[in-house]
Amino acid sequence: MRPALGRMAAVLRGTTTIVGVVAALLGAGGPVTWGWLAPALGIVVSWTLVYVVVAWRHGLRSWLVAADLLAMATLGVALGHLVPVAAARGTVNWIGLVAGMAVVADQLGGLPAVSIPCAFLVAAGYVAGARLAHLSYGGALGEAQLFLAMAAVAAAAIAVALRAERAAVRAFAELGEARAVAAVVTARRDAERAQLRMVHNGPLTTLTMALHAGDRDRHLGAVLQARAAATLEALQDIRGGSNTGADSGARQVRLDERLANVASWYQMRLRIAAGLRPCLVPAEIAAAFAAGAAEALENAARHAGVADAAIDLANDDGLVTVTVTDRGRGFDVTRPARQGFGLREDLIGRMAAVGGTAVVRSVPGAGTAVCLQWLCR
Numbered sequence: 249m250r251p252a253l254g255r256m257a258a259v260l261r262g263t264t265t266i267v268g269v270v271a272a273l274l275g276a277g278g279p280v281t282w283g284w285l286a287p288a289l290g291i292v293v294s295w296t297l298v299y300v301v302v303a304w305r306h307g308l309r310s311w312l313v314a315a316d317l318l319a320m321a322t323l324g325v326a327l328g329h330l331v332p333v334a335a336a337r338g339t340v341n342w343i344g345l346v347a348g349m350a351v352v353a354d355q356l357g358g359l360p361a362v363s364i365p366c367a368f369l370v371a372a373g374y375v376a377g378a379r380l381a382h383l384s385y386g387g388a389l390g391e392a393q394l395f396l397a398m399a400a401v402a403a404a405a406i407a408v409a410l411r412a413e414r415a416a417v418r419a420f421a422e423l424g425e426a427r428a429v430a431a432v433v434t435a436r437r438d439a440e441r442a443q444l445r446m447v448h449n450g451p452l453t454t455l456t457m458a459l460h461a462g463d464r465d466r467h468l469g470a471v472l473q474a475r476a477a478a479t480l481e482a483l484q485d486i487r488g489g490s491n492t493g494a495d496s497g498a499r500q501v502r503l504d505e506r507l508a509n510v511a512s513w514y515q516m517r518l519r520i521a522a523g524l525r526p527c528l529v530p531a532e533i534a535a536a537f538a539a540g541a542a543e544a545l546e547n548a549a550r551h552a553g554v555a556d557a558a559i560d561l562a563n564d565d566g567l568v569t570v571t572v573t574d575r576g577r578g579f580d581v582t583r584p585a586r587q588g589f590g591l592r593e594d595l596i597g598r599m600a601a602v603g604g605t606a607v608v609r610s611v612p613g614a615g616t617a618v619c620l621q622w623l624c625r
Contacts, residue, residue, distance in 0.1 A: 250307050250410075253357065260353040261303070310359055324374035351402075356406055499530065503570075566624035573618075575615040
């Protein structure tokens with residue numbers, strides 16, 4: 249606000265000086281001689297230029313306000329030499345005009361400790377100049393009182409405005425701090441959810457497969473070993489700092505191969521029809537697709553009540569789509585109780601974290617379809 253107020257003061261002072269010079273030229277004559285008027289106008293115009301430049305570029309400084317009002321007090325003392333007696337109470341009293349506006353404009357700096365005492369000097373100089381010129385004491389005193397009243401009102405208004413500005417700055421600072429704290433909390437929550445996704449889709453799923461293994465699952469050992477190796481690798485990544493950073497996420501991997509490995513984990517429990525076209529994606533995208541597909545197949549194996557499922561991969565103009573379907577018993581996706589952690593996080597949450605989408609379509613008795621998509625930009 250202070251730079252804006254400084255520019256406002258510069259405009260007021262510059263405009264008032266132009267009007268004051270015109271009024272001085274119109275009121276010239278009689279006891280007012282050019283020997284006094286011409287130097288006074290030259291000094292006023294030169295000082296106003298300095299004032300306007302400094303106030304516009306740097307705002308109102310204490311020294312600028314003090315110098316300006318002291319200059320106005322000096323003009324007031326020379327009132328009798330610069331304004332005709334007949335015009336002292338008229339519209340061509342250019343000193344009254346310039347001094348009055350200076351008293352108001354200099355309050356815009358919000359420096360009452362400087363501007364108010366100097367305003368009293370302006371009033372005193374004006375009264376002294378009127379007495380030296382043998383003008384009406386009552387009229388000069390009224391003009392001086394008007395100067396002081398204008399200064400007091402302007403100073404009070406600026407004090408209120410600056411206090412409101414300080415309150416707004418504090419509010420914005422507190423808002424910024426609150427947003428920073430919220431960002432930290434969100435990042436921490438995202439990290440916790442990522443680790444929970446890894447635990448849910450890794451150790452818990454592996455243990456579940458082992459728990460449901462029977463005598464007929466003699467070949468499940470190799471699948472469990474592969475699944476355990478993948479889980480161990482994920483745990484080591486977390487211990488080492490989330491994959492190795494941005495380079496790991498930017499590395500291109502074969503998504504079809506990752507999905508083929510996922511499908512192989514469930515071959516002992518499901519007959520999986522795989523339609524996997526070759527596709528390269530960043531490593532973090534492949535990990536999200538693999539986790540989502542694993543969760544979909546795990547749900548099919550545990551809840552669908554059928555032994556068949558399908559997984560398909562397509563890449564149409566950069567839109568990568570992975571679809572996992574079964575013709576099992578299905579469920580009502582609108583029921584919150586059916587939206588467990590795996591559905592929320594390993595499907596929807598994990599894909600959202602990498603800028604993708606996950607949609608689950610299911611109807612009781614008509615099977616389930618999980619569609620995972622990511623657009624390569």
